[in-house]
Amino acid sequence: MQMMNEQTGIPFILNGRPVRSLSAPGTRLLEVLRDEFHLTGTKCGCKEGECGACSVLINGRLVTSCLIAVGSIAQQAVLTIEGYRETERFAVLDAAFADMAAVQCGFCTPGMVLATEALLSEHPHPSAEEIRQGLSGNLCRCTGYQALIQAVRTAAQRGAGLW
Amino acid sequence: MVNSYAPENLSEALRLLQAGKVTPYAGGTDIMVHPRAAASYLFLRQLPELGQISATEQFYVIGSTVTYQDLLTQTKVDLPDVLLQACRKVAAPPIRNLGTLGGNICNASPAGDTLPVLYALDASVRLARFEPASVNVKDTDGSISYRLLPLRQFIQGVRRTCRQPDELLTEILIPKVRYTLTEYEKIAARKAQAISKVSFCGAAAAEAGQLTRLALAFGSVGVTVVRDSQIETAILNGDYDIAAAVKAYDQLLRPITDQRSTAGYRRTVCLNLVRNFLTAVLAQTRSGAQVTDQ
Numbered sequence: 001m002q003m004m005n006e007q008t009g010i011p012f013i014l015n016g017r018p019v020r021s022l023s024a025p026g027t028r029l030l031e032v033l034r035d036e037f038h039l040t041g042t043k044c045g046c047k048e049g050e051c052g053a054c055s056v057l058i059n060g061r062l063v064t065s066c067l068i069a070v071g072s073i074a075q076q077a078v079l080t081i082e083g084y085r086e087t088e089r090f091a092v093l094d095a096a097f098a099d100m101a102a103v104q105c106g107f108c109t110p111g112m113v114l115a116t117e118a119l120l121s122e123h124p125h126p127s128a129e130e131i132r133q134g135l136s137g138n139l140c141r142c143t144g145y146q147a148l149i150q151a152v153r154t155a156a157q158r159g160a161g162l163w
Numbered sequence: 164m165v166n167s168y169a170p171e172n173l174s175e176a177l178r179l180l181q182a183g184k185v186t187p188y189a190g191g192t193d194i195m196v197h198p199r200a201a202a203s204y205l206f207l208r209q210l211p212e213l214g215q216i217s218a219t220e221q222f223y224v225i226g227s228t229v230t231y232q233d234l235l236t237q238t239k240v241d242l243p244d245v246l247l248q249a250c251r252k253v254a255a256p257p258i259r260n261l262g263t264l265g266g267n268i269c270n271a272s273p274a275g276d277t278l279p280v281l282y283a284l285d286a287s288v289r290l291a292r293f294e295p296a297s298v299n300v301k302d303t304d305g306s307i308s309y310r311l312l313p314l315r316q317f318i319q320g321v322r323r324t325c326r327q328p329d330e331l332l333t334e335i336l337i338p339k340v341r342y343t344l345t346e347y348e349k350i351a352a353r354k355a356q357a358i359s360k361v362s363f364c365g366a367a368a369a370e371a372g373q374l375t376r377l378a379l380a381f382g383s384v385g386v387t388v389v390r391d392s393q394i395e396t397a398i399l400n401g402d403y404d405i406a407a408a409v410k411a412y413d414q415l416l417r418p419i420t421d422q423r424s425t426a427g428y429r430r431t432v433c434l435n436l437v438r439n440f441l442t443a444v445l446a447q448t449r450s451g452a453q454v455t456d457q
């Protein structure tokens with residue numbers, strides 16, 4: 001049985017590196033990422049699972065890190081925007097989001113980019129409906145969603161073969 | 164300092180639960196909206212016993228920690244389509260990757276989106292607890308005992324179930340029944356990320372021009388899902404035509420006004436949904452058509 005607390009720590013893989021969080025197991029992963037590991041690319045918009053700004057990938061799946069107790073992810077692999085930006089796929093998304101003017105204030109962007117990664121991994125050539133579904137857990141208050149949908153479509157075209 | 168636990172198997176988990184003061188944690192999507200700093204969690208997702216989907220001759224058996232996304236992507240078991248329709252309408256992908264069927268049930272919200280489906284399909288839940296060995300029996304260290312009860316008995320009110328503090332929900336059992344028409348509807352402010360104003364599940368079977376089975380379940384319009392076997396029987400026996408059935412539900416349903424919707428809107432929508440569904444059912448029955456919906 002694995003017992004955990006602030007002393008035992010909680011081991012997991014963060015952006016490819018093994019780490020150990022010394023936060024209480026019930027702490028939101030969002031807070032662990034931002035306050036303990038100083039990875040502030042993951043944003044906090046609501047702490048209720050509504051906005052998607054805190055999205056990360058765990059074992060490749062899109063999840064809202066505000067709704068995850070860090071103790072529940074022991075031994076699992078977390079990918080944040082800081083880790084993802086080292087990838088070739090990120091470069092394609094970065095350019096597509098910029099070219100389609102899908103970024104304004106940028107607060108939703110890390111979550112949108114990771115939601116796009118999750119979507120393209122499942123559907124490399126998504127339909128308009130699949131794009132809307134894939135981004136439906138992420139709110140943007142600036143750009144309007146059309147630009148975002150266009151960015152995803154553009155990325156899917158330019159990145160053919162990458163996903 | 165409080166401890167949380169990630170047990171390796173069900174027996175270990177149940178022993179920890181019996182020892183006291185741990186909160187079962189599945190996907191966390193209900194728990195973490197209002198987290199308690201000093202909470203001691205019993206993490207369940209890594210337990211192999213609770214994460215399976217299978218089928219017996221009589222039942223579909225879904226482990227309590229199976230997520231919505233698991234249900235939607237697995238290909239092993241041919242699950243009832245109407246259940247998958249409800250899963251597709253829960254929240255949005257990040258929440259569907261975390262939230263579990265067992266969590267939806269144990270949370271016992273009147274707006275739980277899978278509940279009308281599970282009520283309509285006569286689902287049961289299996290609960291497990293640890294039975295310590297009697298002092299006389301030295302060679303065993305206890306065993307797991309189970310009880311099975313209908314979901315509609317398990318859920319007792321708003322966020323109230325009859326789960327004992329030392330019990331875990333292990334599986335959801337759905338009888339394998341062939342329906343000729345099923346329908347799920349969720350009415351909410353937006354398509355994604357919205358809690359239901361009303362949800363509805365209808366399931367019916369017709370054979371040789373005869374209606375043989377009928378289930379009508381309504382979510383978000385009462386303290387628990389509303390299903391009335393007397394009205395269903397009266398419709399089945401031909402004692403009620405559609406108008407009489409709608410009138411009976413009009414008298415039965417007691418929706419309330421809250422931040423999401425008004426009592427009047429909810430009532431109107433429910434009655435429209437039931438009228439539409441019964442109209443489709445009776446048309447199908449009359450034509451003797453055997454459209455398979457599952």
Ligand SMILES: Cc1cc2nc3c(=O)[nH]c(=O)nc-3n(C[C@H](O)[C@H](O)[C@H](O)COP(=O)(O)OP(=O)(O)OC[C@H]3O[C@@H](n4cnc5c(N)ncnc54)[C@H](O)[C@@H]3O)c2cc1C
Binds near residue numbers: 192255
């Ligand atoms: C943004 C957002 C949107 C949402 N949208 C919807 C929606 O559209 N429709 C909907 O129905 N719900 C929705 N929900 C609610 C929630 O996602 C679901 O109820 C989900 O199924 C809960 O499952 P979970 O595994 O996350 O539960 P948890 O939070 O882990 O647990 C919920 C409760 O059940 C108990 N519990 C869990 N598993 C067990 C078990 N095996 N044995 C005993 N007790 C157990 C826990 O102790 C807790 O009290 C939403 C939530 C959020 C945050």
Ligand code: FES
Binds near residue numbers: 045046047052065
């Ligand atoms: S901060 Fe997590 S979804 Fe908004």
Ligand code: FES
Binds near residue numbers: 141
């Ligand atoms: S760019 Fe500002 S919220 Fe999306």
